Amino acid sequence: MKSANISYQVTLAHPGAHIFGVECRVENPDPHGQCVWMPVWIPGSYMVRDFAKNITGLRARNETGDVDIVAIDKTHWRCAPCDGPLVLEYRVYAWDLSVRTAHLDTTHGYFNGSSLFLAVTGVESEPVSVELIAPDGERYRNWQVATSLPSDGAERWGYGRYRADSYDDLIDHPVEMGEFSVASFSADGVAHDIVVSGRHNADMDRLCRDLKQICEHHIQFFATPSPVERYLFLVWVVGDGYGGLEHRASTSLLCSRDDLPRQAESEVSEKYRGFLGLCSHEYFHTWNVKRIRPLALAEADLSSEAYTRQLWIFEGITSYFDDLSLLRCGLIDTESYLELLARVFTRVLRGEGRHKQSLADSSFDAWTKFYHQDENAPNAIVSYYTKGSLVALALDLTLRKVSEGKTSLDDVMRRLWAEYGQIDKPLADGEVEAICSDIAGVDLSGFFEMAIRGYEDPDWSGLLAGFGIDMRLRSAQSDTDLGGRAKPQSDDGRVIPWLGARLINAAGQCKVANVFDSGPAQHAGISAGDIVLAMDGIKVIPASVDARIRTLEVGQHVDMHVFRRDELMQFSVTLNAAPQTTCGLVVRDDVTDDVIAHRDDWLRSI
Ligand code: ZN
Numbered sequence: 002m003k004s005a006n007i008s009y010q011v012t013l014a015h016p017g018a019h020i021f022g023v024e025c026r027v028e029n030p031d032p033h034g035q036c037v038w039m040p041v042w043i044p045g046s047y048m049v050r051d052f053a054k055n056i057t058g059l060r061a062r063n064e065t066g067d068v069d070i071v072a073i074d075k076t077h078w079r080c081a082p083c084d085g086p087l088v089l090e091y092r093v094y095a096w097d098l099s100v101r102t103a104h105l106d107t108t109h110g111y112f113n114g115s116s117l118f119l120a121v122t123g124v125e126s127e128p129v130s131v132e133l134i135a136p137d138g139e140r141y142r143n144w145q146v147a148t149s150l151p152s153d154g155a156e157r158w159g160y161g162r163y164r165a166d167s168y169d170d171l172i173d174h175p176v177e178m179g180e181f182s183v184a185s186f187s188a189d190g191v192a193h194d195i196v197v198s199g200r201h202n203a204d205m206d207r208l209c210r211d212l213k214q215i216c217e218h219h220i221q222f223f224a225t226p227s228p229v230e231r232y233l234f235l236v237w238v239v240g241d242g243y244g245g246l247e248h249r250a251s252t253s254l255l256c257s258r259d260d261l262p263r264q265a266e267s268e269v270s271e272k273y274r275g276f277l278g279l280c281s282h283e284y285f286h287t288w289n290v291k292r293i294r295p296l297a298l299a300e301a302d303l304s305s306e307a308y309t310r311q312l313w314i315f316e317g318i319t320s321y322f323d324d325l326s327l328l329r330c331g332l333i334d335t336e337s338y339l340e341l342l343a344r345v346f347t348r349v350l351r352g353e354g355r356h357k358q359s360l361a362d363s364s365f366d367a368w369t370k371f372y373h374q375d376e377n378a379p380n381a382i383v384s385y386y387t388k389g390s391l392v393a394l395a396l397d398l399t400l401r402k403v404s405e406g407k408t409s410l411d412d413v414m415r416r417l418w419a420e421y422g423q424i425d426k427p428l429a430d431g432e433v434e435a436i437c438s439d440i441a442g443v444d445l446s447g448f449f450e451m452a453i454r455g456y457e458d459p460d461w462s463g464l465l466a467g468f469g470i471d472m473r474l475r476s477a478q479s480d481t482d483l484g485g486r487a488k489p490q491s492d493d494g495r496v497i498p499w500l501g502a503r504l505i506n507a508a509g510q511c512k513v514a515n516v517f518d519s520g521p522a523q524h525a526g527i528s529a530g531d532i533v534l535a536m537d538g539i540k541v542i543p544a545s546v547d548a549r550i551r552t553l554e555v556g557q558h559v560d561m562h563v564f565r566r567d568e569l570m571q572f573s574v575t576l577n578a579a580p581q582t583t584c585g586l587v588v589r590d591d592v593t594d595d596v597i598a599h600r601d602d603w604l605r606s607i
Pocket of ligand 1: 319
């Protein structure tokens with residue numbers, strides 16, 4: 002069979018209308034009629050997005066004229082049999098400011114290949130070339146191109162021809178076009194670039210210094226030379242945004258302007274700490290998920306969902322090491338790390354859904370549950386990110402405990418890298434569990450039954466105590482209390498009353514966002530979506546409703562007037578004691594030298 006010989010061309014057809022122009026040229030089309038298709042999801046984000054919905058004006062032609070093309074379903078098409086070269090032409094509407102899709106206006110262009118490129122059926126594994134055409138016009142004169150796609154003639158930061166080894170490879174290199182800041186650094190001998198787009202005043206030197214530490218940490222953690230020849234951090238800065246998506250040689254990040262450090266700042270602010278954690282997370286994925294891969298994702302056909310019960314490994318373990326690595330490479334101190342960890346505990350412990358959905362099921366059902374969360378999510382589901390990271394913590398501490406400090410989750414990751422990622426062998430269900438038991442030298446299947454397929458919490462408090470860390474639980478002290486620092490139960494020692502609902506400010510109205518299972522609001526009949534008007538006959542103000550509830554007493558009856566749709570309703574709520582789900586973690590000094598040594602080993606080791 003002749004090579005199909007596939008090339009793409011991308012133009013900024015109409016930036017003001019957010020339209021990319023794409024041409025896909027197939028030199029030797031299938032003589033029976035070439036089929037083409039678009040992905041419905043992008044690797045790393047387990048949600049059906051139906052990228053084909055943004056295609057308009059799809060037509061096919063060859064040298065003799067138009068070729069018939071018909072849709073087979075929402076994302077597949079078939080061309081009439083014809084001689085090559087076959088050229089497919091179409092436009093793509095790109096107006097979604099997300100790291101998972103595409104966005105084009107007169108200030109910049111950004112795309113993931115899964116939003117732009119038709120795949121050519123049957124020859125997805127063949128190499129392809131892509132030509133990025135420079136837009137005309139004074140407005141675009143200083144635009145550059147940033148991508149980790151290998152050049153096939155294009156100059157660095159320039160338009161022109163790039164190449165990819167296959168369709169999967171093609172869509173794994175997002176592309177940014179526009180005026181942006183660039184800075185570069187070397188980590189463990191590997192060139193890294195950071196490209197910052199959007200209005201910002203970031204201290205690029207500082208970003209380089211700090212990211213270099215994270216990158217060197219992760220490379221050294223996996224104990225082999227980096228699998229990447231050159232790596233790109235693509236950062237898009239907006240007023241308020243957050244997101245990241247991992248790729249084999251790059252990552253796309255969306256952040257808020259305030260997340261980035263300004264010149265002359267030297268502190269690691271809470272927001273910058275969050276940004277560094279995001280960078281650490283996506284960079285860790287370079288190994289864990291992009292190369293150490295679950296079988297179901299390695300075999301995935303992007304035209305329909307791929308189901309795996311292993312996302313707790315790829316997102317949970319990555320989420321565990323992202324912040325821990327900031328401590329281990331010296332960017333934050335122990336107190337700061339424990340604050341981050343305690344906040345994760347707080348988020349997990351506040352969700353009763355963890356007793357109804359296992360981590361394995363959370364992963365499997367990500368498509369319909371985690372990625373489609375509604376007002377009942379806290380009652381019904383658990384996050385394979387947050388609980389996954391705390392199970393990774395429990396696993397790490399268990400491995401350290403049973404081996405008396407000789408092995409850890411670090412060793413598990415290095416073995417997964419050596420035996421799977423480095424040789425591109427996907428991971429089947431259960432293999433990580435077997436490796437953990439093997440490394441521990443004891444059977445850990447009971448741990449995994451409980452933590453991954455069960456509904457009970459691991460003994461986090463007991464495990465942490467063995468490493469000289471006190472886990473202290475208390476009631477939330479305000480509606481903005483995220484946990485993190487150990488505080489007294491309340492300022493005056495009184496038991497804090499609780500409504501059992503989360504109230505938010507919705508355009509000046511006090512709206513019930515969530516009603517928690519078995520809480521007072523649910524018992525009384527209050528529902529998510531209700532607009533709270535008055536408590537005990539007094540008007541409710543969104544900004545002060547939480548403080549007002551706190552002035553009441555546990556056991557007190559409160560008359561609440563709400564609008565549900567356009568109907569006025571009255572409910573009598575009996576306040577409960579607030580649950581003790583807000584976590585603080587404290588380092589204990591009154592422990593043995595052995596405990597201190599194990600704790601230091603955990604928090605410092607590579
Ligand atoms: Zn991730």
